[in-house]
Amino acid sequence: MLFVTGPLYSGKRAFSQKFGGRQICDVQNLAANATDLEKLADELAAYDVVIATEIGGGIVPIDPAERAAREAAGRLACLLAARASCVVEMFCGLPTVLKGELPKC
Template identity: 80%
Template sequence: MLFITGPLYSGKRTYAQKFGGRQIYEVQTRAADAADLAVLADELAACDVVTATEVGGGVVPIDPADRAAREAAGRLACLLAARADCVVQMFCGLPTVLKGELPEC
């Protein structure tokens, strides 16, 4: 599985589409409602490409539910990165490989 993460509008989806296969985008939104993040990570890892927006680099939300959702999204990203064959961080449309090697396009 290729896991692509980075800030909003950093080019994650455009970059991911080069690789084809079964893809799922913006999975951080699923974390808040997940009963078990490890089970969710296992399900998502069955896809070829998974993208998630980095949510930890901004102002901490004042609302407790929003803080919990942000925490869950970060934990899910950690679980996905652990399961991934390759992890890429996108920033300003530039990919940086953090783990593994990129699959053939």
């Protein structure tokens, strides 16, 4: 599984399209309602490409539910990175491989 992460509008989807296969985007949104992040990470690892937007930077929300959702998204990203054969961080349209090697296009 290729795990692609980075801030909003950093080019994650455009970059990921060239790899084809089964892809899922915005998985950080699934974390907020998940009762078992390990199980969710296992289910998502079945995809060829998993894309998550990094939401941990910036001001910490006052609302406890929003803080919990942000925490869950970060924990899910860690679980996905551990399961991935390749992890890529996108920033300004530039991919940086953090783990493994990019699969052949």
